[in-house]
Amino acid sequence: MASKGLYRVLKKNPRFIPHAMICIAIAIAVEIALELVMTLVVEPFLIASVVGAVATFLALCIEQALQPVINDIVFFCFDDQFLYATLETTGIKDKLERKYKCELQPMGMCEKSINRYLVKCIACVFVSLAGLSTAVPLVGHIFTALAAGSVVMWDYVFTALPVIVGSHSFCDQLKTFFSKWCAYQWNGFFALLLEEVPFVSPFFHVWNIYSAALFLENVYCDDDDSGYLRLDDSDDKDRSAKLGGF
Numbered sequence: 001m002a003s004k005g006l007y008r009v010l011k012k013n014p015r016f017i018p019h020a021m022i023c024i025a026i027a028i029a030v031e032i033a034l035e036l037v038m039t040l041v042v043e044p045f046l047i048a049s050v051v052g053a054v055a056t057f058l059a060l061c062i063e064q065a066l067q068p069v070i071n072d073i074v075f076f077c078f079d080d081q082f083l084y085a086t087l088e089t090t091g092i093k094d095k096l097e098r099k100y101k102c103e104l105q106p107m108g109m110c111e112k113s114i115n116r117y118l119v120k121c122i123a124c125v126f127v128s129l130a131g132l133s134t135a136v137p138l139v140g141h142i143f144t145a146l147a148a149g150s151v152v153m154w155d156y157v158f159t160a161l162p163v164i165v166g167s168h169s170f171c172d173q174l175k176t177f178f179s180k181w182c183a184y185q186w187n188g189f190f191a192l193l194l195e196e197v198p199f200v201s202p203f204f205h206v207w208n209i210y211s212a213a214l215f216l217e218n219v220y221c222d223d224d225d226s227g228y229l230r231l232d233d234s235d236d237k238d239r240s241a242k243l244g245g246f
Contacts, residue, residue, distance in 0.1 A: 016078070020078060020206050026074050027070055028199055030070050030074065031067060032199075034066065064131060065130075065131025065132050068127045068131070068152070068195035069124045069128055075202075075205055076120070080116075082206070084106070086213040087160060090213060092221065095217065096164065100163055100164050102163050104160065104162065105162070107168050108168075115169060118170050119151075119154060119155050122151060126152075127151075127152065130147035141196050146189060149187075150181055150184040152188045153187050153191060154173075154188075156188075156215075164176060187211070191208040194208060
């Protein structure tokens with residue numbers, strides 16, 4: 001059962017419990033603060049202005065669109081570390097390394113400053129723009145999840161994909177992203193729906209990062225047609241050197 005798996009990961013890595021609780025508290029506090037600012041300051045001002053109800057409607061859209069983005073920003077340091085811990089605890093890391101004959105290594109500062117932030121920004125932009133549709137109840141939330149789900153899932157697993165593609169490069173990962181787009185879209189759709197639930201979405205965000213590790217196992221370990229050929233032994237050294245370049 002997946003919930004027991006998450007409990008096992010947290011039990012073996014207890015340092016993530018206070019880290020997660022701090023991030024959850026910050027995310028909820030930001031959401032409450034945004035709600036108060038919009039309700040008590042922005043909306044009364046807009047209602048009294050020339051644009052009136054139209055601008056108030058737009059403010060409501062912006063408020064709801066920012067909920068998943070807030071989680072993405074607040075949990076930035078938590079996500080990658082917890083994903084690595086989950087992969088290690090569940091044994092998925094070993095399965096990936098055996099199958100693709102490459103060791104999973106943390107990102108260097110240069111890679112994180114360029115490639116990681118690039119994907120993070122793309123995900124936030126997709127969610128923010130698509131999230132404007134959330135002014136339409138239910139339909140808007142479903143549309144947002146459909147429009148940005150695949151990119152959000154890519155953002156979740158970005159730092160773990162090098163064990164499969166051999167690089168932290170944004171361009172190098174595009175191949176597996178497009179070849180497995182349906183899997184990314186399907187899993188990202190449900191993950192983003194959870195991220196859109198007001199106030200409890202930070203709790204779901206922790207769950208989504210854990211689920212991202214299971215996603216990697218289902219798509220790249222259990223599926224023989226991974227979209228990437230296994231490397232020959234002669235290629236192992238080159239691939240490891242490419243990962244360890246930073």
